[in-house]
Amino acid sequence: MYLSELKLWNFRKYGSEKPFDLNEPDLIVPFNKGLNVLIGENDSGKTAILDAIKLVLKTHAYEWIKVEESDFYRGSDKLRIELEFRDLKPNEAKNFIEWLGWEGIGKEATPILRLIYQVEIKQDRIQVTDVKAGMDDTGYPLNAEAREYLKTTYLKALRDADNDLTAKKNSRLSQILKEHEFFKKKSKTIDHPFEAQFKKLNVQIEDWFKTAGNEKLKKIIDDFLVSFTDKDKISTISLGDSDIKSILEKVSLGVLDQQNLGLGTMNRLYMAAELLHLKKDNWDGLKLCMIEELEAHLHPQAQMKIIEALQKETEVQFILSTHSPNLASKVKLHNLILCNNNLALPLGEVPNEENERSNKDKYTKLDKYDYKFLERFLDVTKANLFFAKGVILVEGWSEEIILPIIAKRLGYDLTEKEISIVNVGSTAYLKFAKIFLRQNPIEKLNIPVAIITDLDNRPEAKDNSFCKVKKEEKENKLDELEKSFNNTNVLLSYTSDWTLEWCLYKSETLSEIFKKSVSDIHSGTEEFKGGKFEENKFISKLRKDKGHSPIDKVEVASILAEKIENDLLITKENIEKDKKLEYIVKAIKYACNED
Numbered sequence: 001m002y003l004s005e006l007k008l009w010n011f012r013k014y015g016s017e018k019p020f021d022l023n024e025p026d027l028i029v030p031f032n033k034g035l036n037v038l039i040g041e042n043d044s045g046k047t048a049i050l051d052a053i054k055l056v057l058k059t060h061a062y063e064w065i066k067v068e069e070s071d072f073y074r075g076s077d078k079l080r081i082e083l084e085f086r087d088l089k090p091n092e093a094k095n096f097i098e099w100l101g102w103e104g105i106g107k108e109a110t111p112i113l114r115l116i117y118q119v120e121i122k123q124d125r126i127q128v129t130d131v132k133a134g135m136d137d138t139g140y141p142l143n144a145e146a147r148e149y150l151k152t153t154y155l156k157a158l159r160d161a162d163n164d165l166t167a168k169k170n171s172r173l174s175q176i177l178k179e180h181e182f183f184k185k186k187s188k189t190i191d192h193p194f195e196a197q198f199k200k201l202n203v204q205i206e207d208w209f210k211t212a213g214n215e216k217l218k219k220i221i222d223d224f225l226v227s228f229t230d231k232d233k234i235s236t237i238s239l240g241d242s243d244i245k246s247i248l249e250k251v252s253l254g255v256l257d258q259q260n261l262g263l264g265t266m267n268r269l270y271m272a273a274e275l276l277h278l279k280k281d282n283w284d285g286l287k288l289c290m291i292e293e294l295e296a297h298l299h300p301q302a303q304m305k306i307i308e309a310l311q312k313e314t315e316v317q318f319i320l321s322t323h324s325p326n327l328a329s330k331v332k333l334h335n336l337i338l339c340n341n342n343l344a345l346p347l348g349e350v351p352n353e354e355n356e357r358s359n360k361d362k363y364t365k366l367d368k369y370d371y372k373f374l375e376r377f378l379d380v381t382k383a384n385l386f387f388a389k390g391v392i393l394v395e396g397w398s399e400e401i402i403l404p405i406i407a408k409r410l411g412y413d414l415t416e417k418e419i420s421i422v423n424v425g426s427t428a429y430l431k432f433a434k435i436f437l438r439q440n441p442i443e444k445l446n447i448p449v450a451i452i453t454d455l456d457n458r459p460e461a462k463d464n465s466f467c468k469v470k471k472e473e474k475e476n477k478l479d480e481l482e483k484s485f486n487n488t489n490v491l492l493s494y495t496s497d498w499t500l501e502w503c504l505y506k507s508e509t510l511s512e513i514f515k516k517s518v519s520d521i522h523s524g525t526e527e528f529k530g531g532k533f534e535e536n537k538f539i540s541k542l543r544k545d546k547g548h549s550p551i552d553k554v555e556v557a558s559i560l561a562e563k564i565e566n567d568l569l570i571t572k573e574n575i576e577k578d579k580k581l582e583y584i585v586k587a588i589k590y591a592c593n594e595d
Contacts (some may be wrong), residue, residue: 002031002288003086008026008027009078010078013043014069015074020076027045036336037331038306038319038344040386041387046292055117057546058147059153060152061154062309067119077120078118082114083115084112084113084115095115095149096133099113115139116138130314133208153275154292155274162266169249175251178244181282198239201582211578232514258568264302288318289319291297293323300380306329307327325381325383325384326383328483333366333371340445345438346368349363349366349368358378365438365439367508373431377424381421385422386583387418390448390590391449391591391593393417393422393450395453401557406584407588409575410585412594433451436488437488450491450587455478455496456474457473461545464536501581503583504580508578510564513570
């Protein structure tokens with residue numbers, strides 16, 4: 001079985017000013033069977049989702065988990081959490097017979113388990129309540145035995161792996177091992193083999209202190225003990241009690257032949273130990289592991305290795321949260337859930353199920369070909385778009401280099417505003433933009449996405465004139481695409497000119513320093529020797545005509561950016577009035593929520 005869906009009412013940031021209505025949850029999150037990774041900027045609600053699950057299911061660790069006043073959405077006195085489990089196998093369903101619901105008819109019917117946790121504040125006190133289960137609105141109390149089968153494994157964000165894996169009373173490691181079937185006693189009257197071996201070792205230690213030469217140490221202790229108490233008191237030296245719990249509290253976990261392990265290695269060792277819960281033979285309960293900020297104390301390569309291993313895991317369901325573009329780029333897109341604008345939206349394909357519970361309108365507009373493309377090209381650099389407050393999609397390096405400088409001249413620091421410029425390296429911007437387009441237009445992400453593009457309408461080779469017919473055709477296509485983004489968070493901003501470089505060359509504000517930048521980079525060529533600049537030769541190089549080496553766009557953009565930064569005569573007013581830069585200004589302002 002796996003956790004298929006979470007619903008929240010008035011839990012932390014997921015709430016509403018409207019009257020409490022069971023038909024209108026404040027949040028619905030569908031989960032995959034295997035890996036689920038919650039992504040999004042800070043305070044987007046990732047931890048709230050994990051904590052809601054933890055409140056209902058509790059964890060295998062001995063920790064106190066309860067509802068606090070801060071868990072209630074502002075001004076509300078009632079919160080509710082519902083968890084739905086599907087794909088219950090017969091050996092799992094037998095643990096919840098009296099609480100199950102059924103979907104389908106006859107032999108095709110499949111069991112569903114729905115948990116309900118509703119808490120209210122009355123007379124300024126939080127009313128303690130039980131977790132219930134059932135398919136009606138209230139359900140029936142879930143007994144302690146059934147709840148044991150639903151406990152989850154949880155790894156908090158700031159994990160103290162060294163402390164938890166060190167031998168001590170009630171250590172986390174001892175708790176993990178004690179719960180494993182390997183250490184379960186088959187009889188209360190017969191020692192576990194591990195206890196029997198430990199008792200033999202204790203006898204050997206006691207005998208060692210009784211042998212000739214060694215008994216002196218024990219005699220000193222006994223003499224003092226008698227004088228402090230009475231003559232019947234005799235000391236014993238051993239490793240302590242021989243019950244399973246006491247033995248395991250003396251156990252530490254490390255790596256063979258390695259000492260003084262770093263935080264990264266200890267963290268990975270800790271995760272491996274915690275997953276022991278979920279790999280028990282004959283376990284008929286839930287196999288769910290939640291990890292908050294998986295990347296904690298891990299370098300990028302270690303993050304990649306772990307997430308790749310988790311994606312291959314088929315027996316365990318994982319729900320993780322992360323702020324790491326490294327992880328986001330490595331995780332398959334359909335395993336990501338983007339938290340934004342009080343929504344948690346899966347980035348996967350629309351489910352195939354033909355039932356109302358599939359929540360198809362919560363998914364993206366990406367198709368299967370888009371997924372194949374993005375999983376190949378969504379690298380670490382591009383994955384930062386998932387954590388941004390605004391996104392600008394560009395087609396090349398020149399735009400990526402120049403845009404931040406122009407933005408600063410306009411008064412916008414893109415870093416300060418947490419705006420990501422994503423260089424898609426081609427005209428495939430639509431595939432990236434569709435990540436943010438939902439099947440249900442009402443569930444709009446609060447992330448403005450601006451696409452910057454051009455017509456790429458190059459001049460004819462003979463007289464260097466532009467073809468009006470081709471220009472109109474390309475403009476019509478872009479106009480259609482622009483209209484398709486109406487009522488979405490995506491803006492298409494394009495120039496009717498050839499390329500960015502052509503716009504810069506024709507710009508009233510930047511033309512002169514652009515030409516100087518080209519001449520600086522290509523001063524060794526015949527076309528620009530001595531700082532000269534001829535339009536026809538520039539066109540030939542920009543068009544990559546035979547016999548003309550192409551413009552080094554990246555180097556030119558780097559020099560130009562430096563010149564813009566140092567030229568105080570280039571003002572905000574000049575840039576805003578410049579018709580050739582209008583499409584760039586429009587995109588920057590939109591991404592910065594200033595349009």
